[in-house]
Amino acid sequence: MSRPNGALTESAWVRRLLIGIALAFFAVFLLLPLVVVFAEALTKGIAPYFEAMQEPDAIAALKLSLAIVAIVVPINALCGLCAAWAIAKFRFAGRSLLLALIDLPFAVSPVIAGLVYVLLLGSPGVLGPLLREWDIQIIFAVPGMVLATLFVTFPFVARELIPLMEQQGNDEEHAARLLGANGLQIFLRVTLPNIKWALMYGALLCGARALGEFGAVSVVSGHIRGQTNTLPLQVEILYNEYQFQAAFAVASMLALFALITLAVKALLERRYARELGHH
Amino acid sequence: MQVGIQSLGKSFGSTRVLSGIELEVKEGEFCALLGPSGSGKTTLLRIIAGLEFAEHGKVLFDGVDVANREARDRQVGFVFQHYALFRHMTVHDNVAFGLQIRSRAKRPARAEIDRRVGELLELVQLAGFEGRFPDQLSGGQRQRVALARALAIEPRVLLLDEPFGALDARVRREMRSWLRDLQRKLNLTSILVTHDQDEALELADRVAVMEQGQVLQYDVPQQVYDRPATPAVYDFLGGANRLAVRVSQGRVLLGNEVVAVLAAADDAAAHLHVRSHDIQLLAADAAEGLQAQVLRATWGGASTHYDLRLAEGSTVEVDQPRWAQSGQLLAAGDAVRLRLERFGVFGPVAGSHHGITG
Amino acid sequence: MASVHTLRQQRRVLPGFGLAMGVTLAWLGLIVLIPLAALLAKSLGNGPAFWWKTLATPRVAAALELSFFSSLAAAAVDMVFGLIIAWVLVRYRFPGRRIVDALIDLPFALPTAVAGITLTALYAGNGWLGRYLEPLGIQIAFTRLGVFVALVFVALPFIVRTVQPVLQDLDKEYEEAAASLGATRWQCFWRVLWPALLPALLTGFTLALARAVGEYGSVIFIAGNLPMVSEIAPLLIAVKLEQYDYVGAAAIGTSMLMISFVLLLGLNLLQRWLRKGRL
Numbered sequence: 037m038s039r040p041n042g043a044l045t046e047s048a049w050v051r052r053l054l055i056g057i058a059l060a061f062f063a064v065f066l067l068l069p070l071v072v073v074f075a076e077a078l079t080k081g082i083a084p085y086f087e088a089m090q091e092p093d094a095i096a097a098l099k100l101s102l103a104i105v106a107i108v109v110p111i112n113a114l115c116g117l118c119a120a121w122a123i124a125k126f127r128f129a130g131r132s133l134l135l136a137l138i139d140l141p142f143a144v145s146p147v148i149a150g151l152v153y154v155l156l157l158g159s160p161g162v163l164g165p166l167l168r169e170w171d172i173q174i175i176f177a178v179p180g181m182v183l184a185t186l187f188v189t190f191p192f193v194a195r196e197l198i199p200l201m202e203q204q205g206n207d208e209e210h211a212a213r214l215l216g217a218n219g220l221q222i223f224l225r226v227t228l229p230n231i232k233w234a235l236m237y238g239a240l241l242c243g244a245r246a247l248g249e250f251g252a253v254s255v256v257s258g259h260i261r262g263q264t265n266t267l268p269l270q271v272e273i274l275y276n277e278y279q280f281q282a283a284f285a286v287a288s289m290l291a292l293f294a295l296i297t298l299a300v301k302a303l304l305e306r307r308y309a310r311e312l313g314h315h
Numbered sequence: 316m317q318v319g320i321q322s323l324g325k326s327f328g329s330t331r332v333l334s335g336i337e338l339e340v341k342e343g344e345f346c347a348l349l350g351p352s353g354s355g356k357t358t359l360l361r362i363i364a365g366l367e368f369a370e371h372g373k374v375l376f377d378g379v380d381v382a383n384r385e386a387r388d389r390q391v392g393f394v395f396q397h398y399a400l401f402r403h404m405t406v407h408d409n410v411a412f413g414l415q416i417r418s419r420a421k422r423p424a425r426a427e428i429d430r431r432v433g434e435l436l437e438l439v440q441l442a443g444f445e446g447r448f449p450d451q452l453s454g455g456q457r458q459r460v461a462l463a464r465a466l467a468i469e470p471r472v473l474l475l476d477e478p479f480g481a482l483d484a485r486v487r488r489e490m491r492s493w494l495r496d497l498q499r500k501l502n503l504t505s506i507l508v509t510h511d512q513d514e515a516l517e518l519a520d521r522v523a524v525m526e527q528g529q530v531l532q533y534d535v536p537q538q539v540y541d542r543p544a545t546p547a548v549y550d551f552l553g554g555a556n557r558l559a560v561r562v563s564q565g566r567v568l569l570g571n572e573v574v575a576v577l578a579a580a581d582d583a584a585a586h587l588h589v590r591s592h593d594i595q596l597l598a599a600d601a602a603e604g605l606q607a608q609v610l611r612a613t614w615g616g617a618s619t620h621y622d623l624r625l626a627e628g629s630t631v632e633v634d635q636p637r638w639a640q641s642g643q644l645l646a647a648g649d650a651v652r653l654r655l656e657r658f659g660v661f662g663p664v665a666g667s668h669h670g671i672t673g
Numbered sequence: 674m675a676s677v678h679t680l681r682q683q684r685r686v687l688p689g690f691g692l693a694m695g696v697t698l699a700w701l702g703l704i705v706l707i708p709l710a711a712l713l714a715k716s717l718g719n720g721p722a723f724w725w726k727t728l729a730t731p732r733v734a735a736a737l738e739l740s741f742f743s744s745l746a747a748a749a750v751d752m753v754f755g756l757i758i759a760w761v762l763v764r765y766r767f768p769g770r771r772i773v774d775a776l777i778d779l780p781f782a783l784p785t786a787v788a789g790i791t792l793t794a795l796y797a798g799n800g801w802l803g804r805y806l807e808p809l810g811i812q813i814a815f816t817r818l819g820v821f822v823a824l825v826f827v828a829l830p831f832i833v834r835t836v837q838p839v840l841q842d843l844d845k846e847y848e849e850a851a852a853s854l855g856a857t858r859w860q861c862f863w864r865v866l867w868p869a870l871l872p873a874l875l876t877g878f879t880l881a882l883a884r885a886v887g888e889y890g891s892v893i894f895i896a897g898n899l900p901m902v903s904e905i906a907p908l909l910i911a912v913k914l915e916q917y918d919y920v921g922a923a924a925i926g927t928s929m930l931m932i933s934f935v936l937l938l939g940l941n942l943l944q945r946w947l948r949k950g951r952l
Contacts (some may be wrong), residue, residue: 058761065793115700124692145887149906207399215413219688229403248784251889268786287787294782
């Protein structure tokens with residue numbers, strides 16, 4: 037038997053040991069929970085599973101969750117695009133500070149993300165009395181949930197686009213400019229096609245997080261069934277009422293969304309590695 | 316179109332990258348900006364294009380200052396070092412871009428655009444490549460697409476930033492003569508940036524040698540090569556030997572030997588520059604020439620390279636072409652005599668003098 | 674003349690900087706900075722003494738301590754297993770590798786509430802794993818250990834995903850050079866690979882820590898939330914909010930941000946020092 041160079045590879049048993057450790061850790065911490073979600077949801081069989089998902093409250097929660105995603109993703113994508121254009125295509129004082137500030141929401145607990153809006157717009161907040169006078173309800177209502185979700189998903193798109201656009205440089209845009217293109221033409225015909233997959237990728241991560249956000253939304257939600265409950269909040273309510281099977285049924289819906297996200301993400305990464313600026 | 320640069324200056328922060336630039340490129344002329352990296356040549360080209368802005372000075376297109384005009388309004392053709400082709404567009408769409416984005420009033424009809432693209436691709440010898448994408452082309456092909464794209468808007472001046480830098484040596488040589496012919500044919504005022512002296516000398520009608528943000532010399536290639544204006548130009552063009560000499564009563568003295576006689580010169584210490592292939596090796600018993608000893612001989616095909624020590628102590632490098640080699644090669648320790656065929660003398664007071672002996 | 678100079682220097686080749694910058698600053702200001710300022714104003718508005726008084730209660734101190742120490746422990750454990758998983762994924766080929774690779778991001782994609790109830794179902798006394806662990810005297814759900822387990826789950830992808838690309842880009846030549854000089858496999862790893870991986874590991878640790886400290890949804894179900902024992906700081910904020918103790922909630926929020934900031938700053942400095950000193 038020929039032995040490979042001992043300094044370049046590990047011996048077979050070290051290899052097996054490392055793969056074993058990695059797979060065991062993976063199985064216990066990632067795979068098992070995934071199996072449990074679906075198994076618990078199906079403990080009473082198929083029929084109650086679909087019943088739980090067709091509950092009016094569950095449907096209402098799904099609708100609200102999707103509505104929030106539909107508002108949050110376009111706003112953060114559009115603003116993230118603007119931020120990436122300013123930061124990646126231009127040099128200006130305070131550029132790295134701006135970069136750090138855009139990343140800031142990732143370092144803040146979701147609960148604090150909810151809290152800051154309560155303190156700003158809630159009844160004890162700075163703008164609270166004003167809003168009450170005008171009879172505008174933001175906190176413990178849907179607008180507050182949208183704002184809190186905007187906060188926690190804030191950096192996703194910008195973060196994906198900025199390194200890619202920096203890596204691509206300005207030459208193509210400059211070439212277009214020299215050929216007589218105006219700003220909109222440069223953006224739509226030259227820049228956007230070069231970053232569209234990265235934009236999709238960032239929007240995908242942003243959407244997945246917006247759909248599943250719990251802590252931030254929980255703080256600002258009024259927890260009114262059928263009105264201010266998103267899917268994750270509905271899971272919590274059902275669980276706290278000891279309706280475990282129903283809770284897991286709704287949870288399995290979210291887990292399914294998560295798996296789809298991961299599949300699309302892996303697909304984008306494999307097919308468009310270069311366009312994403314990944315490895 | 317005529318391009319004029321007048322007393323142009325620019326800094327990045329506290330670093331001066333260009334100062335006091337004066338340049339005049341005549342209608343239909345091909346000008347090369349030649350210099351080492353960091354000499355400011357690319358910055359100058361980008362200022363002409365409107366991709367950078369100078370702090371002061373004028374950029375004149377046919378006598379009109381365009382320094383405050385936007386890049387898109389200057390009607391210049393620019394070929395980027397790495398081509399900057401639109402990677403998601405076909406060759407056809409790349410070339411057609413400049414026409415397609417025009418406002419409806421100025422945009423040619425579709426068929427007309429297709430015809431012009433076809434013509435341009437024919438011109439750059441890429442007919443039939445319309446449907447390819449940039450990453451399906453070789454470096455030389457990409458370069459020609461970039462050129463066709465720049466020409467599509469009928470530019471008043473063509474600017475080329477190190478256009479051959481990313482190509483391998485053989486393709487580079489082919490492209491060079493091809494570009495030269497094309498430029499002649501179109502009679503299009505062109506400015507090329509390069510750090511390759513052969514490229515500049517071969518292609519350009521006039522060469523501007525740049526260093527540290529200044530134009531050291533601007534002249535036709537023969538003049539720049541044969542009569543470098545400064546020691547720096549000499550150093551940059553064809554790696555010269557630099558020897559400390561003394562000028563006394565018009566005679567140039569290396570140690571105690573008279574190397575040359577100049578018509579008029581003040582007495583001073585000076586430097587003599589001589590290229591390694593402008594030195595002829597003579598036999599040790601020849602009647603004339605500087606005495607020297609071979610330190611090392613390196614055979615190199617077309618020419619043999621010698622490191623020599625002169626009698627007064629300084630070292631000199633000589634390249635002896637193959638045809639001039641008779642009999643056996645010299646070896647370390649052999650004695651020879653040298654004759655300087657062409658050289659330049661630069662002194663602090665005297666200015667420059669060029670000499671041809673023999 | 675001076676004004677002409679600055680005017681020319683300020684000119685930009687590409688259009689849209691003003692618009693993009695304006696949108697970016699408005700977005701950043703409205704969604705992130707102004708609300709965060711409201712938090713600081715609320716917590717420090719009554720003077721530092723009042724703020725300190727809120728923090729100094731044993732319950733708050735215990736919650737902060739639990740949050741930070743269990744996060745540090747979880748990030749450290751993930752650093753070990755994350756490195757092994759990244760190593761195995763990059764260097765070895767085995768069946769199922771791609772699926773493992775795609776599912777590493779599950780904790781990113783799975784809503785935290787779903788993770789929370791699932792982990793509880795796994796580790797509760799009658800749960801999938803709990804029923805085997807309990808007889809051994811290991812109780813995880815509704816203890817501090819439960820907090821730790823949930824944070825290990827949440828923080829794992831941060832380590833794997835920062836180490837993986839570095840490991841991928843590491844040129845085999847370095848190892849080959851070391852091997853040709855007579856190094857053993859262990860020397861190769863320790864003297865060639867480890868110094869190159871350490872900065873990425875530290876970055877991953879930093880990200881993992883930041884995420885774990887703020888984690889809410891996946892922890893609160895499994896933790897049991899006993900005051901002074903297994904109550905994390907983000908939950909305490911939510912509790913204070915429910916009791917309308919806005920100043921208290923703000924005080925805990927601010928101090929969490931401040932401790933995180935100091936920790937992250939320290940890790941960044943350590944990283945900079947490592948880059949200068951060793952690489």
